[in-house]
Amino acid sequence: MEKKDANFQPWERAFGRIATPLEDFIHDETASGIILIVCTVIALFLANSFLLHHYEHILHTEIAFSLGQWELRHTLHHWINDGLMTLFFFVVGLEIKREVIVGELSSFSAALMPIIAAIGGMVVPALLFFAINSGGEGESGWGVPMATDIAFAVGVLVLLGSRVPKTVLTFLVALAIVDDLGAVVVIALFYTDQIHTNWLMLVTVMLVALIIINRIGIRKPWPYFVIGTLMWFSMLQSGVHATLAGVITALTIPVRPKFEHKLFVGHMTKLLGSLKARPADTKSTECIIRDGHTRAVLQTLENGIHSVESPLQRLEHNMHLPVAFIIIPLFALANAGIPIELSALPQTVSHPVALGVMFGLVVGKLLGIAGLTWLAIKLGLGKLPEGMNTKHLIGVGFIGGIGFTMSIFIAELGFAGQAENLLMAKTGVLFASLIAGMVGFLWLFFTTNKQYSTE
Structure with a gap:
C-alpha cells in the first residue's frame, strides 16, 4: 500500500519519525535483555545509594483489594512476585506447549539432545550447590542454580549474529524451555508451603473446568483468564506457589484454530x-x-x-511484549536491589551460598549441558543439530549459566525468612550470570569465526 493513499492526521508524520525507531527497538530480539539489564542496574543503584530507604518503603507498601468484608492485602513486592509473575509463567506454559506440540520438542529424535542437555544443566548445578552447602542452613537453596534465563541467554546469542548458526539458537531455546519446565516442577514439589487440601480441591475443580471449556471448543481467551484467576486465588490460599496457576492455565489453551x-x-x-x-x-x-x-x-x-489463527500462538504473541517489557523489568527492579559493600565483597563471594550458586551456574551448567550431551553422543543416543559443533555446545554450556530471573525467583522461595542467605544467593546469581554471559560470548566470538547464513 502506497503512503500517498493513506490518510494522515496533522501531527502523525512527525510522530511517526519518533515512534518508528522505538517500535523497531521494541521488536528487536535483544531489546528485552537490554531493558532487563537497565532495570537491574537501576535496582542496584537504588539499593546502594541514599535512596535505599525510599526504595524499600515503596516495595513494602501494602496494596489491598476489598469487596465488603473480604480483603486481599499484600506488599507491592509480593504482588509482583506472586501476582504479575503468574503472567510470566503463563507465557512459559504457552511456550512449553507450543514446543511440545509443533516445535523442537515435538519429535523424540529432535527433542532428545536438548532434553539431555537440560537435565544435565539442572542436576549437576544442584549437586554442586548441595555439596558445598550440605548440612548448613543454605542447603535449601539447591534449586537456585538450576535455572536458565531464556531472555538473557537468547540475547547473548543474537548479539553474535551470523557467527552462530540458527540451529544453535534453536537448541538453546529448546533447552531453556525444558529447563523452565524443570523449574516449575521443582517449585511445585520442593518449594511449597503447608498444603491446605480444601483450597487444593478448588484448584482441581478449576482445572477440570479449563479442560471442559477446551474440549467443547471455546477459543476466546477471556473464559480461560477468568477461571485461571480463580485458580490463582485458590492456589494462593492452598500453600502451593500461586504462579503455577499461570502454567496450568496455559497448558489448557487450545492449539488448533477453528478453520483449516x-x-x-x-x-x-x-x-x-x-x-x-x-x-x-x-x-x-x-x-x-x-x-x-x-x-x-x-x-x-x-x-x-x-x-x-491458533489461539495459543495468538496469546503468546499478544502477551510477549507486556511480559518482556513490563513484568520482567518490574521483577528485576523489585528483586535485583542487592546492597553490595566492596570492602566485604571477598567475604560475600566466599560465603557457602554465594559460592554454591556461582559454582553451580558457571561450572555446573557447563559440565551438565556440554558434558552430558557429549556423553550421550558418544553412547550413540543422538547427535547435535546440523551446523552445530562441540565449540558451539561449550558456548551454550557457558551461556546456560545465566540464571537471573528464574534463579532469583527460586531464591526468594528457598530462602524465605533467611535474609542473609537470600542476599548471598542473589549476589551469587548476579555475579555468576555476568561471568557466564561474558565468558560464553567471548568463547563463541573467538572460536567460531565462520559466518553462517541467517536465513
Missing part, C-alpha cells in the same frame, strides 16, 4: 473479491463510515483471521 487454512483462503478470496468489486468512493476518508457493506466485509475478514 484451505477453507479460510477460499472464503477470504470471495470476500476480498466482493470488496474489490465495490465502486470506489472518491472521499476515501468517509468510505468506511458511509458504506455499511464494506464495514460488514471487513468485520467478517477480521473474524475469519481470528478463526484461522
Whole structure:
C-alpha cells in the first residue's frame, strides 16, 4: 500500500519519525535483555545509594483489594512476585506447549539432545550447590542454580549474529524451555508451603473446568483468564506457589484454530473479491463510515483471521511484549536491589551460598549441558543439530549459566525468612550470570569465526 493513499492526521508524520525507531527497538530480539539489564542496574543503584530507604518503603507498601468484608492485602513486592509473575509463567506454559506440540520438542529424535542437555544443566548445578552447602542452613537453596534465563541467554546469542548458526539458537531455546519446565516442577514439589487440601480441591475443580471449556471448543481467551484467576486465588490460599496457576492455565489453551487454512483462503478470496468489486468512493476518508457493506466485509475478514489463527500462538504473541517489557523489568527492579559493600565483597563471594550458586551456574551448567550431551553422543543416543559443533555446545554450556530471573525467583522461595542467605544467593546469581554471559560470548566470538547464513 502506497503512503500517498493513506490518510494522515496533522501531527502523525512527525510522530511517526519518533515512534518508528522505538517500535523497531521494541521488536528487536535483544531489546528485552537490554531493558532487563537497565532495570537491574537501576535496582542496584537504588539499593546502594541514599535512596535505599525510599526504595524499600515503596516495595513494602501494602496494596489491598476489598469487596465488603473480604480483603486481599499484600506488599507491592509480593504482588509482583506472586501476582504479575503468574503472567510470566503463563507465557512459559504457552511456550512449553507450543514446543511440545509443533516445535523442537515435538519429535523424540529432535527433542532428545536438548532434553539431555537440560537435565544435565539442572542436576549437576544442584549437586554442586548441595555439596558445598550440605548440612548448613543454605542447603535449601539447591534449586537456585538450576535455572536458565531464556531472555538473557537468547540475547547473548543474537548479539553474535551470523557467527552462530540458527540451529544453535534453536537448541538453546529448546533447552531453556525444558529447563523452565524443570523449574516449575521443582517449585511445585520442593518449594511449597503447608498444603491446605480444601483450597487444593478448588484448584482441581478449576482445572477440570479449563479442560471442559477446551474440549467443547471455546477459543476466546477471556473464559480461560477468568477461571485461571480463580485458580490463582485458590492456589494462593492452598500453600502451593500461586504462579503455577499461570502454567496450568496455559497448558489448557487450545492449539488448533477453528478453520483449516484451505477453507479460510477460499472464503477470504470471495470476500476480498466482493470488496474489490465495490465502486470506489472518491472521499476515501468517509468510505468506511458511509458504506455499511464494506464495514460488514471487513468485520467478517477480521473474524475469519481470528478463526484461522491458533489461539495459543495468538496469546503468546499478544502477551510477549507486556511480559518482556513490563513484568520482567518490574521483577528485576523489585528483586535485583542487592546492597553490595566492596570492602566485604571477598567475604560475600566466599560465603557457602554465594559460592554454591556461582559454582553451580558457571561450572555446573557447563559440565551438565556440554558434558552430558557429549556423553550421550558418544553412547550413540543422538547427535547435535546440523551446523552445530562441540565449540558451539561449550558456548551454550557457558551461556546456560545465566540464571537471573528464574534463579532469583527460586531464591526468594528457598530462602524465605533467611535474609542473609537470600542476599548471598542473589549476589551469587548476579555475579555468576555476568561471568557466564561474558565468558560464553567471548568463547563463541573467538572460536567460531565462520559466518553462517541467517536465513
